[in-house]
Amino acid sequence: MSELLPNVRWWEIGVASWDTVLMVGGSLLFIVLLGLPLGVLLFLTGKRQLLEQPALYGVVSFVVNVLRSVPFIILLIVMIPVTVIIVGTSLDVAGVIPPLVAAGTPFFARLVETSLREVDRGVIEATQAMGASTRQIVLGALLPEALPGIIAGITVTAITLVSYAAMAGVVGGGGLGDLAIRYGYQRFQTDVMIITVVLLVVFVQLLQMIGDRLVLYFSRR
Amino acid sequence: MIEFQDIEKTYEVDGRSVSALREVGLRVEPGEVFGIIGHSGAGKSTLLRLINLIERPTAGRVRVDGRDVTDYTGWQLLNLRREIGMIFQHFNLLSSKTVRANVAFPMKLAGTYGAQAIRERVEELLARVGLADQANKYPSQLSGGQKQRVGIARALACKPKILLCDEATSALDPQTTQSVLELISDINLELGITVVLVTHEMDAIRRVCDRVAVMDGGEIVESGDSADVFLHPKHPTTHSFVFEREHVDEDERREDFAHVPGRIVKLTLRGEATYRPILGDLAQQTGVDYSILSGRVDHIKRTPYGQLTLSLVGGDVDQAMRELERSDVHVEVIRQ
Ligand SMILES: Nc1ncnc2c1ncn2[C@@H]1O[C@H](COP(=O)(O)OP(=O)(O)OP(=O)(O)O)[C@@H](O)[C@H]1O
Ligand SMILES: [Mg+2]
Numbered sequence: 001m002s003e004l005l006p007n008v009r010w011w012e013i014g015v016a017s018w019d020t021v022l023m024v025g026g027s028l029l030f031i032v033l034l035g036l037p038l039g040v041l042l043f044l045t046g047k048r049q050l051l052e053q054p055a056l057y058g059v060v061s062f063v064v065n066v067l068r069s070v071p072f073i074i075l076l077i078v079m080i081p082v083t084v085i086i087v088g089t090s091l092d093v094a095g096v097i098p099p100l101v102a103a104g105t106p107f108f109a110r111l112v113e114t115s116l117r118e119v120d121r122g123v124i125e126a127t128q129a130m131g132a133s134t135r136q137i138v139l140g141a142l143l144p145e146a147l148p149g150i151i152a153g154i155t156v157t158a159i160t161l162v163s164y165a166a167m168a169g170v171v172g173g174g175g176l177g178d179l180a181i182r183y184g185y186q187r188f189q190t191d192v193m194i195i196t197v198v199l200l201v202v203f204v205q206l207l208q209m210i211g212d213r214l215v216l217y218f219s220r221r
Numbered sequence: 222m223i224e225f226q227d228i229e230k231t232y233e234v235d236g237r238s239v240s241a242l243r244e245v246g247l248r249v250e251p252g253e254v255f256g257i258i259g260h261s262g263a264g265k266s267t268l269l270r271l272i273n274l275i276e277r278p279t280a281g282r283v284r285v286d287g288r289d290v291t292d293y294t295g296w297q298l299l300n301l302r303r304e305i306g307m308i309f310q311h312f313n314l315l316s317s318k319t320v321r322a323n324v325a326f327p328m329k330l331a332g333t334y335g336a337q338a339i340r341e342r343v344e345e346l347l348a349r350v351g352l353a354d355q356a357n358k359y360p361s362q363l364s365g366g367q368k369q370r371v372g373i374a375r376a377l378a379c380k381p382k383i384l385l386c387d388e389a390t391s392a393l394d395p396q397t398t399q400s401v402l403e404l405i406s407d408i409n410l411e412l413g414i415t416v417v418l419v420t421h422e423m424d425a426i427r428r429v430c431d432r433v434a435v436m437d438g439g440e441i442v443e444s445g446d447s448a449d450v451f452l453h454p455k456h457p458t459t460h461s462f463v464f465e466r467e468h469v470d471e472d473e474r475r476e477d478f479a480h481v482p483g484r485i486v487k488l489t490l491r492g493e494a495t496y497r498p499i500l501g502d503l504a505q506q507t508g509v510d511y512s513i514l515s516g517r518v519d520h521i522k523r524t525p526y527g528q529l530t531l532s533l534v535g536g537d538v539d540q541a542m543r544e545l546e547r548s549d550v551h552v553e554v555i556r557q
Contacts, residue, residue: 126313129273130327130379131302140330144317220316220359 007189012179017199020175022093023165027100028158035105035157036150038064039112040138046113050124050134064106072103072164076171096173100164108157115149116142148219155211159204166200176200222415223249223272223383228281230267230439241267243439245281254409254416254522256426256447258462259436265419268436269385272417273305274298286382303331306376306414310388312368314360320347320371321356327378346374350404366397373404377412384408386418390425402428423462427451427521435459448521452489452528453551478514478556483534485514486542489551490527500531503544508536530555 042060045053070078079099080090087094119142127141143150169177176196184193230242241264249255257265270276271283274293283291290301314323324343328334334342347353350370360368369389376384386405390398406429409416418430426433426447433451434444437458443450454460478485490499495518500511516529533541545552 120311120313122309122311122313123315125275126307126309127315127326127330129275129302129305129307129385130330130375131299132330133299136330140326141315145315147317218317220361 005191005195007183007187007191008195013176013192013195013199016174016176016179016196017203019093020162020165020177020200020203023096023100023168023173023175024158024161026093027097027104027161027165028154030097030101031104031108031157031161032154034101035108036112038105038109039116040142042109042113043116043142044134044138046117050137064109067102067106068110070103072099073167073170075099075103076168080171091172092174096165096168096171096175100161100168103164104157104161107160108153111153111156112146112150115146115153118149119145148215151211151214151218155207155215158207158211162200162204162207222251222286223247223417224282224284225268225271226282226284228268228271228283229279230264230271230276231279241439242278245439245441247434247441247444249415249417250432251415252409252413253431254406254418254429256430256433257417257419257436258421258423258426258433259458260421263436264439265421265436266387269387269417269419272383272385273302273307303327303379304381305383305385306379306381307385307387308369308372308376308389310391312360312365312372312392314368314371314375316360318359319356320352320358320360320363323360323371324374324378327375331379342378343374346377349377349408350374364397365393366401369393369397369401370404373401373408377408377414382414384414384416386416386420388419388421391420391422398422398425399428405429423451423465427519429522431522435462448491448524448526451521452491452526478532481512481514481532483512483532484538484554485530485532485556487553487555488527488529488531488545489553490529491549491551492524492526494549495525495527497548499545499548499550500529503541504536506544507538507541509533509538509541510535 038060042057042064043049044051045057045060076099079102083090083095083098086098089095123141123145124137127137132140165173165175166177166180169175169179169181172178176199180193180196183189184196225245225247228242228245231238231240245268257268259265267276271278272285274283274290278291282289285301293301315326318326321343324346325339328339328342343356344353347356350373352367352370352374355363355367360371363371384405389405390401393401402425405416405418408414418425420426430447432445433447434441435450435456435458436442442456443454443459450459451463454463503509504511511531511533514530514532516527518525518527520526542552
């Protein structure tokens with residue numbers, strides 16, 4: 001094994017993998033916490049929806065679009081001062097989470113908005129007719145009905161985060177991407193490069209599989 | 222119980238205003254089954270949704286149970302809606318909840334029922350609609366008729382005084398339609414709940430409605446006792462519904478009668494008169510001979526009725542006509 005892969009130090013790979021898991025998991029947590037309410041807000045204030053608010057929808061929608069159109073690598077660099085203020089450093093796992101959250105939240109919020117829009121209008125109307133308040137409609141009907149879609153959205157977001165987190169390696173964020181750049185690219189250690197890429201592929205496959213299972217479990221259609 | 226007064230409703234669509242309801246005035250009495258029939262786009266659903274204020278009128282007043290509810294908002298509005306159950310053409314059950322959870326849902330929303338009370342009420346309701354053994358299934362595992370029964374159980378959960386049905390049987394096959402209509406009718410009798418039923422099916426009205434309003438182009442063109450409206454339709458729209466059901470083209474039929482001798486009359490009998498031997502008596506008393514050209518004996522709600530087209534020959538035809546009028550038979554002369 002060590003003859004085939006002369007440059008691979010497994011301990012370092014292990015640390016890098018764990019860092020990637022932390023980056024993706026940590027940022028995903030914040031993205032869901034922020035993106036879910038943001039997606040609900042986008043949905044409710046949208047055209048012909050329960051709390052139609054064209055001005056508010058316009059502003060939020062614009063900000064979301066701007067954040068989504070900035071390439072992640074640029075967001076990563078532009079955000080450095082903000083990141084330092086929030087977590088005290090722009091390096092390591094902690095330093096990568098704020099830009100990941102900034103990039104992932106608008107993305108996820110749109111996915112939430114879309115899956116809420118796919119909920120049958122008749123179901124909303126029926127819930128309304130039962131005398132449900134807007135809060136009850138959202139918590140009791142909309143979110144449970146849209147749950148499979150939202151879980152699929154979380155899966156897509158998590159997978160996007162894996163590649164974003166790898167990119168963060170460029171700015172010294174740690175993780176598998178960092179390893180691939182430093183050894184595989186800068187020192188021509190192809191074996192390290194291959195191992196990290198294989199690990200990333202496995203990671204993405206795993207996420208997709210878990211996501212699909214959960215979607216299936218929560219789909220009652 | 223429900224009263225519409227001078228209702229107008231217009232929708233703004235792309236800057237143009239579309240009139241959905243015009244000058245609608247209507248009273249629905251407590252405990253009756255009131256039908257609203259009309260072709261697609263007539264404004265039936267819009268009118269129905271004014272009752273629980275899913276839609277608001279552009280002008281006019283809506284009264285429910287003696288209260289003017291037109292401007293209700295906030296808690297008043299939510300409480301009003303809890304007094305009104307509603308069922309839908311496409312059932313609108315929550316696909317993420319079991320049958321049991323769907324029926325419990327309105328009670329949970331109301332927040333005034335304890336867990337035990339909810340559990341008992343759900344069992345009771347599911348037993349009533351004949352789905353006691355389906356409680357743990359999801360809606361996708363049920364047939365259309367079963368889904369609508371769940372819809373009915375859910376609509377009745379908070380013991381409403383009014384049940385609104387928007388095309389509740391339009392997605393069901395004829396047999397299932399009949400059983401669901403029977404259930405609605407039985408519930409109306411058992412609970413004394415007021416039912417407003419929107420449909421474009423004449424048969425639904427005939428089976429369950431005490432009174433009916435016919436809508437066309439956002440207006441009520443005819444209304445009254447179901448039997449009156451459908452035995453003696455006045456407006457062309459009502460005509461079209463009545464004859465659509467009988468699969469009869471009146472003109473065609475008149476041509477068929479061309480070679481039949483005698484005076485052709487159409488008799489309409491209602492109530493007990495339907496079962497009396499009127500024709501035999503008539504022949505004996507006046508010496509008139511009759512042949513039946515077409516006929517039907519049936520029910521509208523619980524009122525039996527008969528409609529017969531006869532040709533009368535020989536004897537004293539004019540006296541026969543007078544005799545018929547005297548015995549509460551409505552006579553329409555089709556050909557002298
Ligand atoms: N939300 C809306 N926005 C604009 N126009 C509407 C809206 N809802 C209804 N309308 C219009 O109002 C009219 C009446 O519609 P409504 O749904 O009450 O008809 P309906 O009698 O229930 O027909 P159907 O049998 O097809 O259900 C139609 O012309 C329809 O296009
Ligand atoms: Mg309709």
